[in-house]
Amino acid sequence: MDLQLKGRRALVTGSSSGIGEGIARMLAEEGVKVVVHGRNRERAENVAAQIGAVGVATGDLSSDEAAAAVQAEACVALGGNIEILVNNAGGSSTGNTTKAPIEISTQDYISNYHANALASVRLCQLVVSDMTAARFGRIINVSSAVAVQPNNLGADYSSAKAALNNFTVSLAGALRGVGITVNTLSPGIIMVDGLLRFGRQKYGNPNLTIDEVTKRLADDKVFALPPAGRLGTPQDLAIIACTLASPLSGFITGANYRVDGGQVRGLN
Ligand SMILES: NC(=O)c1ccc[n+]([C@@H]2O[C@H](COP(=O)([O-])OP(=O)(O)OC[C@H]3O[C@@H](n4cnc5c(N)ncnc54)[C@H](OP(=O)(O)O)[C@@H]3O)[C@@H](O)[C@H]2O)c1
Numbered sequence: 717m718d719l720q721l722k723g724r725r726a727l728v729t730g731s732s733s734g735i736g737e738g739i740a741r742m743l744a745e746e747g748v749k750v751v752v753h754g755r756n757r758e759r760a761e762n763v764a765a766q767i768g769a770v771g772v773a774t775g776d777l778s779s780d781e782a783a784a785a786v787q788a789e790a791c792v793a794l795g796g797n798i799e800i801l802v803n804n805a806g807g808s809s810t811g812n813t814t815k816a817p818i819e820i821s822t823q824d825y826i827s828n829y830h831a832n833a834l835a836s837v838r839l840c841q842l843v844v845s846d847m848t849a850a851r852f853g854r855i856i857n858v859s860s861a862v863a864v865q866p867n868n869l870g871a872d873y874s875s876a877k878a879a880l881n882n883f884t885v886s887l888a889g890a891l892r893g894v895g896i897t898v899n900t901l902s903p904g905i906i907m908v909d910g911l912l913r914f915g916r917q918k919y920g921n922p923n924l925t926i927d928e929v930t931k932r933l934a935d936d937k938v939f940a941l942p943p944a945g946r947l948g949t950p951q952d953l954a955i956i957a958c959t960l961a962s963p964l965s966g967f968i969t970g971a972n973y974r975v976d977g978g979q980v981r982g983l984n
Pocket of ligand 1: 729730731732733734735736753754755756759775776777778804805806807808831835858859860861902903904905906907908909910
């Protein structure tokens with residue numbers, strides 16, 4: 717199926733590794749002009765060279781000024797406005813995995829709100845006027861399964877992602893009839909380099925394969941494998957991201973797409 721993505725212009729934030737890299741790679745394979753983003757320029761340039769991206773834009777998205785600089789750099793590399801924005805940069809900025817909600821400082825809640833909600837809000841605010849003028853835009857906000865099914869720990873991260881889901885629905889509703897769709901993509905547990913490194917370190921063997929690390933983590937009850945019986949891959953997310961980015965997906969907006977192997981026991 718031709719998704720009609722060839723020649724479109726995309727910025728994928730946080731594409732210097734992990735899920736974002738997978739999404740950027742598949743968009744590039746579909747003929748999209750892609751800009752790779754991260755905070756570390758060298759890492760972003762390596763990925764850009766590997767996947768055939770048109771350029772990189774670097775900067776921390778935790779401030780308005782830096783986000784504006786990222787958007788400007790991306791537009792120069794793309795030779796035009798951003799038509800497809802994948803707000804993927806994020807992850808727990810505090811790494812709070814053992815603290816209960818009342819033990820987490822308000823500073824940590826604020827930090828995660830910047831990294832996981834406002835980073836996306838900022839870029840949405842920056843791209844919407846050009847998308848409206850062009851009467852075409854695709855915005856995909858990468859959230860998390862824990863936005864709708866939080867754990868008891870790490871509430872600074874999960875509550876920020878919940879805010880992102882909420883913002884997405886508001887923005888989609890406010891952009892009525894202008895050709896812009898805004899959706900959320902919610903990964904479950906996805907095997908990225910960070911998780912592989914964590915597993916290899918935990919079991920003291922740098923040569924463990926992805927399958928071996930996954931099996932040990934599951935046997936260890938670090939996490940339960942979802943009904944799909946495996947962890948997700950960046951490619952699992954990329955397939956849905958490409959579909960949502962397509963001009964053919966104009967009737968899908970304000971939706972939350974779970975790509976979690978059935979982890980969330982919910983009706984949406
Ligand atoms: N992996 C999972 O299991 C999982 C599950 C649910 C949701 N998610 C979400 O999926 C997204 C990608 O996660 P991942 O696992 O692929 O993580 P990852 O491999 O650590 O990649 C994160 C990317 O985001 C960038 N980044 C992080 N904070 C940033 C900031 N403040 N400003 C600019 N760039 C920033 C990083 O850039 P640098 O090169 O500068 O580090 C990197 O490119 C995140 O939003 C995360 O919350 C992941």
